[in-house]
Amino acid sequence: MAATDIARQVGEGCRTVPLAGHVGFDSLPDQLVNKSVSQGFCFNILCVGETGLGKSTLMDTLFNTKFEGEPATHTQPGVQLRSSTYDLQESNVGLKLTIVSTVGFGDQINKEDSYKPIVEFIDAQFEAYLQEELKIRRVLHTYHDSRIHACLYFIAPTGHSLKSLDLVTMKKLDSKVNIIPIIAKSDAISKSELTKFKIKITSELVSNGVQIYQFPTDDESVAEINGTMNAHLPFAVIGSTEELKIGNKMMKARQYPWGTVQVENEAHCDFVKLREMLIRVNMEDLREQTHSRHYELYRRCKLEEMGFKDTDPDSKPFSLQETYEAKRNEFLGELQKKEEEMRQMFVQRVKEKEAELKEAEKELHEKFDRLKKLHQDEKKKLEDKKKSLDDEVNAFKQRKTAAELLQSQGSQAGGSQTLKRDKEKKN
Amino acid sequence: MDPLRQSPSPCSSRPSSPRTPPCETLGDVGIEAVLDQLKIKAMKMGFEFNIMVVGQSGLGKSTMVNTLFKSKMWKSTLPGLGVPTPQTLQLQSVTHVIEEKGVKLKLTVTDTPGFGDQINNDKCWDPILGYINEQYERYLQEEILITRQRHIPDTRVHCCVYFVPPTGHCLRPLDIEFLQRLCRVVNVVPVIARADSLTLEERETFRSRIQHNLRTHCIDVYPQKCFDEDINDRILNSKIRDRIPFAVVGADQEHLVNGRCVLGRKTKWGIVEVENMAHCEFPLLRDLLIRSHLQDLKDITHNVHYENYRVYRLNESHVLPRGPGWVNLAPAPTDPPATPGPWKVCRRAHDSSDEEC
Numbered sequence: 095m096a097a098t099d100i101a102r103q104v105g106e107g108c109r110t111v112p113l114a115g116h117v118g119f120d121s122l123p124d125q126l127v128n129k130s131v132s133q134g135f136c137f138n139i140l141c142v143g144e145t146g147l148g149k150s151t152l153m154d155t156l157f158n159t160k161f162e163g164e165p166a167t168h169t170q171p172g173v174q175l176r177s178s179t180y181d182l183q184e185s186n187v188g189l190k191l192t193i194v195s196t197v198g199f200g201d202q203i204n205k206e207d208s209y210k211p212i213v214e215f216i217d218a219q220f221e222a223y224l225q226e227e228l229k230i231r232r233v234l235h236t237y238h239d240s241r242i243h244a245c246l247y248f249i250a251p252t253g254h255s256l257k258s259l260d261l262v263t264m265k266k267l268d269s270k271v272n273i274i275p276i277i278a279k280s281d282a283i284s285k286s287e288l289t290k291f292k293i294k295i296t297s298e299l300v301s302n303g304v305q306i307y308q309f310p311t312d313d314e315s316v317a318e319i320n321g322t323m324n325a326h327l328p329f330a331v332i333g334s335t336e337e338l339k340i341g342n343k344m345m346k347a348r349q350y351p352w353g354t355v356q357v358e359n360e361a362h363c364d365f366v367k368l369r370e371m372l373i374r375v376n377m378e379d380l381r382e383q384t385h386s387r388h389y390e391l392y393r394r395c396k397l398e399e400m401g402f403k404d405t406d407p408d409s410k411p412f413s414l415q416e417t418y419e420a421k422r423n424e425f426l427g428e429l430q431k432k433e434e435e436m437r438q439m440f441v442q443r444v445k446e447k448e449a450e451l452k453e454a455e456k457e458l459h460e461k462f463d464r465l466k467k468l469h470q471d472e473k474k475k476l477e478d479k480k481k482s483l484d485d486e487v488n489a490f491k492q493r494k495t496a497a498e499l500l501q502s503q504g505s506q507a508g509g510s511q512t513l514k515r516d517k518e519k520k521n
Numbered sequence: 522m523d524p525l526r527q528s529p530s531p532c533s534s535r536p537s538s539p540r541t542p543p544c545e546t547l548g549d550v551g552i553e554a555v556l557d558q559l560k561i562k563a564m565k566m567g568f569e570f571n572i573m574v575v576g577q578s579g580l581g582k583s584t585m586v587n588t589l590f591k592s593k594m595w596k597s598t599l600p601g602l603g604v605p606t607p608q609t610l611q612l613q614s615v616t617h618v619i620e621e622k623g624v625k626l627k628l629t630v631t632d633t634p635g636f637g638d639q640i641n642n643d644k645c646w647d648p649i650l651g652y653i654n655e656q657y658e659r660y661l662q663e664e665i666l667i668t669r670q671r672h673i674p675d676t677r678v679h680c681c682v683y684f685v686p687p688t689g690h691c692l693r694p695l696d697i698e699f700l701q702r703l704c705r706v707v708n709v710v711p712v713i714a715r716a717d718s719l720t721l722e723e724r725e726t727f728r729s730r731i732q733h734n735l736r737t738h739c740i741d742v743y744p745q746k747c748f749d750e751d752i753n754d755r756i757l758n759s760k761i762r763d764r765i766p767f768a769v770v771g772a773d774q775e776h777l778v779n780g781r782c783v784l785g786r787k788t789k790w791g792i793v794e795v796e797n798m799a800h801c802e803f804p805l806l807r808d809l810l811i812r813s814h815l816q817d818l819k820d821i822t823h824n825v826h827y828e829n830y831r832v833y834r835l836n837e838s839h840v841l842p843r844g845p846g847w848v849n850l851a852p853a854p855t856d857p858p859a860t861p862g863p864w865k866v867c868r869r870a871h872d873s874s875d876e877e878c
Contacts, residue, residue, distance in 0.1 A: 111592040111617040118812040120622040122568050123560045125816035130559055132750065135552075158550050184552040230835045235824050315561055374551035378558035386671050397667045 136190040136239050137377060138219075140271065142212060142263065143248025144200035145170075147278040152246075152333035153193050155346060155357060156369055157182060160335065161193065170198025173211045192240065200259060209263040216242055216270045220392040227393075241389060243380045244307070244372060245271040248278040249328060253287045255294045264304045270388055272307035272380055274372070275299070280330035280363055281348060281355045288330055295328055309371055310379050323371050329364035332357050567618075567625035569675045570815060571656075573707075574630065575649060575699070576684025577637040580714035585682070585771035586630050588784060588795060589807055590619060593773075594630055610635040610648045631678065637695055646699045653678050653707050657830040677827060679818045680743070680810060681707045684714035685731065685766060689723050692734040700740045706826055708743040708818050710809070711735075716768030716801050717786060717793045724768045731766055742766075744814065748821060761809060767802040770795055 141149040145166055154160055161180060177194040194215070199208055219241045226237050247264060249256065267273055275295065277283070283291060299306060306327065309320035334357050338347045346357040357365050372380075574582040586594050594615060616629045631652070636645055656677045663673045681703060685696055692700075703709050711731070716724060735742060742765060744758040772786045772795045784795045795803045810818070 109617050111590075111594070111619055113591050113619055113621060115591040117589070117591050117619070117621060118807065119568070119570075119619075119626050119815065120624045121812050122624055122626065122815060123563045125813070126563050127556050127559055129816050129820065131556065135555055156550070182550075182552065184550060187553050187556065189552050189555075230832055232828070235820075313561060313565060369551065374554040375558070377552075377555045378562055382562070390669070394667050 131187055133235070134188040134190060135377075136192070137381070138192040138194065138240060138242050138244075140175075140194045140212075140216070140242045140245040141248065142196050142199060142245060142267075143278060144250060145198060147248040147250060148333045149195050149246075149248055149278075151335060152248075152278070152331060153195075154335045155333040155365070156372070157191065163195075166197045168198075168201045170201055172202065173197070173199050173208050175211060175215045190238070194242065205259050208259060209266045212263070213266055213270065216267070217392065220270075220389055221396070223389065224393055224396060241384055242271050243377075243384045245273045247273055247275045249275055249295065251277055251279050251282045251291075251330075253283050253291050255291075256298050261298065261302055261304070264299070264306075265302060268305040269391065272383055272388070273304075274307050274368075275328035276364075276368060277328055277330040279332065281332050281350075283330070292326075292328060292330070307380070307383070309376055316375055319375065320371075323367055326364060326367060329368045329371075331365045331368055332363045333365070564623055564625075566672065567627060568815075569627045569629075570819070571629040571631070571676060571678050571680075572810070573633070573649075573653075573678045573681045574684065575633045575636055575681055575703075576714060577686060578634055580684040580686055581771045582632060582682075582684055582714075584773055585684075585712075585714075585769065586632075587773040588771045588803065589810065590628060592617070592619060594628075610645055612648060612652050629676065642695055645695075646702055650702060650706065653681075653703075654830065657706075657827055658834070660827065661831055661834060675819075677822055678707050679815075679822045681709050682806075682810075683709055683711045685711055687713055687715050687718050687727070687768075689719055689727050691727075691730040697734065697738055697740070700735070700742070701738055704740050704742055706830070708745075708821055708826070709740075710743050710806070711766040712806060713766050713768040715770065717770045717788075719768065728764075728766060728768070743818065743821070745821070748825070761805075764802065764805060767806045767809075769803045769806050770801040771803070 139153070141153065143149050145168055150161065150163055150165065157180075159180075159182070161178065163176070163178065166176075174197045175194050176197050177192060179190060179192045182189045182191055196212060199212075202208065223237075223239065223241055226232055226234065245267060247260070247267075249260060264273055264275070277288075277291065277295075280288065309316075309324050311317040311321050311324070332348065332355055334346045334348045334355075336346065336348070337344045338349055338354060339345075340347060340354060340356060348355045348357075356362050360366050572586075574586060576582050583594070594617060610633060612631055612633055614629055614631045616627065618625060618627050620626070633649060636649070639645065660673060660675065660677055663669060683696070683700060683703070685692065700709060700711065713719070713724070713727060713731075719727060734740075741747075744761055746758075746762070749755040749758055770786060770793055772784045772793070774784070774787075775782050776785050776787050776792050777783075778785065778792055778794060783792075783797075786793045786795075794800045798804055
């Protein structure tokens, strides 16, 4: 390496060199975009809210399609998360959309642990990504990113203030995900109540230190629109998939006896604002915040938990390699242990089986012996009987011969008489 | 089995594969707007590109860089005038920020004066390989920090332009050795330098011989066949592969030709116009490097070469000595994936027939 001498003129004060002509790298953003288009995008939304607040309907309305799924009942024993992935296509842009909904949120009598499944789910996605990133052979660019990019928190339209369940859940979630609070089913609130409600909500969030997602205002092209939208948070939305004819256009709306609420009318609700902010203006920023802020925070905490201390720069890469090694040894050790265990279990099972078989064999032998004995007994009995029968027969024969003898003797003496008498009897 | 992997919540935490086929959204949802968002973000962040030029002295490397980026990156060294040929291979890097139509590009050019100039050129590729690996190592160190920066500065070499001297015969052993080693760690684009000394027929024969040499020695230059994603890419890249190595001429002086001001080399028998496709293939090189494949070069460096290095480094970590050696990067491997193993990391899951070499 002594031959290498790298002279570098680099640093923050890089010279900006003027170009003498058209070089052509202004096509770079287009190249980047084309590459991204061919790879496709992915976006994951988490909808947190009580049952019946219109989460699925809002998703249907936002993305203009009917996502499958039946409404949940109120009898869930605990909070569960239901997730489904869809491939949406708009002109040449493909989006892999994952919608995760809470099922049974707010339905239990004891809601202390309601936030836990949600937090665990979000952490599990981060964990999966971290695992993939830490792998030795990894394929990050084709990895299906399942981290939650945006969390829509549905607030019930009571008109008063936030429920304590909402506050607690949002407080737990604000450091893990971008929270966008929205007032669901806002056609139940009148305009004046709505402004008061919004002010109350924002003040409660601020006083409790809940960090909701602020639309970024650092880039001039979107600073203005984001700034105004930030003031409108939380958005009061209405979802509807029914189309009604209003004027001479078909629009999404909800019809009441006293009027029709149009979903896409900005005077009626903030749905258009939500769609603008969520999809059209800030989707990329949401993804970036998730990756660079929330995920990095999770990663840092996780790695520190695993045993890396932020001592000095030298030890960091050092100990990561050490841990890799330690983990590998641990893993190999575990493998060996498991192998041993399995082997022992196998041996044991074999022994057991053998013992069983021996038992069975013994039993069979016993049975055989018993049967044999039985058979012999029977045979003996039979023989005895036969013998006795033979004896009887013999005795009978003897008696018979004896009787015949007697008879023949008797008949010779007075046999004719008896014969005559017999004859007379017969006649 | 991994103790770190928590068991997910009651439902599958990995989203299930889509059951519905891609549905056309009726009306506009506005998903397309994400492309604009991407563009804005990219323009704000700016781009980085690191290019390395390798070749013997006098082949016109510095001039070529100046021509490519139409600015005075380097002072082109006039041969034989005052500048002594370096006794050892020294790498020099220069970073400039150039801007065009709002797009900022931080360009780093690394030159290798002294390459192949000695009498004994054995292992002259080691410093270059060491430099490339050092950049990977730097990126790796940044990536595995606990608190890491939002945007890791990317100093990895995205493209290496190798200048083949216009002998007209075939690749020399030095070229073959170097290319073999280098194409495994970085994207290599070989070019025939000073092509104005070859006639068109000589060029074609030279080119086909070089292509034959490359095939015989299994040297996979950019654009690599195994990374073609779809049929369009394949068609486009096959056209490029047919013309590799490009026969280029560099010039940074302008002359008047037919009333137009063009970059060219003035000789007694005519002016070689650099940007004229009939004269040399410089436009092809420029288009490949800058206008159409720049992002692709960066992607392949990041997704393939860097990953290969990372795999190798993390796998061998228990073999290499510990201590200051880690951070000093001194024992950084000068000849990493010499085994075909790590090379198999492919961008898409292609059939293995593409991966050979």
